[in-house]
Amino acid sequence: MRHRAIHALFALAVLMAGTAGAVGASGKASTADHSKFEELAGPFDSGPAVTRACLKCHTEASHQIMQTRHWTWDYANPATGQRLGKKTMVNAFCIGDQSNEPFCQSCHIGYGWKDKHFDFSDASRVDCLACHNTGEYTKPFGFAGNPVTVRSEYPPGSGKFVEPIDLAKIAQAVGPTRRDNCGACHYYGGGGDGVKHGDLDSSLNTATHALDVHMDKDGLNFRCSTCHVSDQHAVAGSRIAMTAADPHPALLRGEKSERNPAACQACHGDKPHKEGLLAAERLNAHTDTLACQTCHIPAFARGGVSTKMAWDWSQAGQLSAEGKPFQKKDDHGHVIYDSKKGAFVHGQNVTPAYQWFDGRVTYTLLNDTIDPTTRVPINVFHGEPGAPNARIWPVKVFHGRQPYDTERKTLLVPNVAVPGDTSFWYNFDWSRALAAGAEATGAPFSGKYDFVDTQMLWPITHMVAPKEKAVACHECHADGGRLAGIEGVYLPGRDRSPWLDRLGWLAALAALLGVSLHAIARILTHLRKED
């Protein structure tokens, strides 16, 4: 069975990988040795110089990736009509990209996006190495996504230097995407390992079977791209337009399909449990209401890397007696306070929260009016309880506290990370930081601000545990279990008719009492006769 699943997966990976001649999870070698290519002999003085060399053979690569969100950071959600994408979205962690591009764009797959004047049509600005390097490639914060090829002081005047890297050596060693390529950004979102997602962190690079059955380094050893297969550089799978339900059998090799190959069902089908006759497909019936992840990811942040569960920006800016920013750590060495960022709460082995979800996500954007008297949802996962297109999903619920405009009732993006006199990390002045952020976003700012409690949801879908560690029946089928409060489904063990219970137990009690009294009466009358 296991073998068949692996074959199906591999077939799918090959099928979707298109013309790239990608190496799948099996680790088959490429037919090209890039170290023998004259074009890559170097030396290269910049990223775009490498890209121009790549494009001599991979003629369509830049054009392909420039159509994707990895490049644009911009996305019109067809399901909701919202304009999303990292470029303009607000989150509850680092809050927003705009005005912070030179810092944040270390995670853009391009070179030199430092402000809104970035040329999105320049093919040489695509960073091939970000996803295809096999080590030693870095894009340090502050350089707008450029690698450093000459020793550079950063921040300017700090006396700290960033060492250069050899782009030729890196270019000659390129290969298909590996976990650490994707992870370089997707693990570290929010400013550190595991911070944002909770189910994505560097522990997956060397995953054990217990952490993730698919990425197990001694087992299936999947790359991210084994599931997130790509065609013409468009990578499948998205957390802002998710596949929440996929009630179909597994995809077959060669099958034409619009389905999301990253969904579990693409390989496993929607009725994957092999059950005994007595079970009457009980587990398979669960897939009509539950996402696979709900049972098969019992907890997130299981690999020893903690994830942030809360971040309070209103605490930021406290300075030591000497007027210096400082950090505080807990007993495990996790930073729980940072003058630049505020206070944090960390979590490991966190039990997810659960909610109905049909794949539609809406975000609170910069122009949306908020209600500061309640916890503001940064994003909302939609789904009607019990609806056929929705499933109960595990989510990470993150709590933020972040700046908003008290007059306009809108969220604000601060300028934090770029050296300069408006940046919060360099002057600890919210007014100037928020004004500079507003100027970059183009949203009006009244000048009056305060902090508001926010909430952000993250779907939990990685770190799939071995089946024997799946969530046990009684963890939901009980009062006060994992699914307490989830409506739209009748859950034996949790749900019952209170009046029927009262009536039933009363009847049983009455029967007991009746026979007891009858018995006592018999004994008494019998004794009297004996006398």
Next chain:
Amino acid sequence: MSHTTPMTRIYVFKRYERFWHWSQAVLVILMLVTGFEIHGSYHSLGFERAVRLHTLSAWTLLALWAFTIFWQFTTGEWRQYIPTASKLVAMARYYMFGIFTGAPHPYHKTVQKKHNPLQRLAYLVLLALVSPVIWGSGLLYLFYAYWGRLGLDGWLSLEQVATVHTAGAFMMLVFVIAHVYLTTTGHTVFAHIKAMITGWDEVEDEIDHTGTAPAKPR
């Protein structure tokens, strides 16, 4: 209890009947215990094991019933369950009054009529009312995964089915309580239970007794 009346031993419960009764008793109790755990009334075996045992018991009892129905019809024993109104009131009156005053039992048990009229009525209610409620809802519950394919999902909700099933379980619980107690109302406290174990019961000798003591049965 009259000690003066001469007693005759009659063979009322045949070997298969006793096997049926006791295995059914075990299964019903097991299903009550596991069922109320699934219901969430208490925690002991764990939900998953309770479900598995409950299902296994259900199938076992169904198989047992298949044999039993066959047995009832081939032996003609099914006639024992035909209800009768005769002496029904007398039986009720006996349990309410006569049993305390030592009045004679109004019903004379014979091999052909081993159940008193109240028993017949109770078993009929069990068979015609409680059983369909429990088995109907229980099988629907068990085959929930197939509702879509059977076209039932638009008609039924799991909540309705579970509620009906629970109601049936409470009825069964009340029956078990009453049934177990009434076993003590024979001519001695354990006479009925002994009869259900050995097959032999003692009945008061009556003038119109046929006198044909049954041969040791097959």
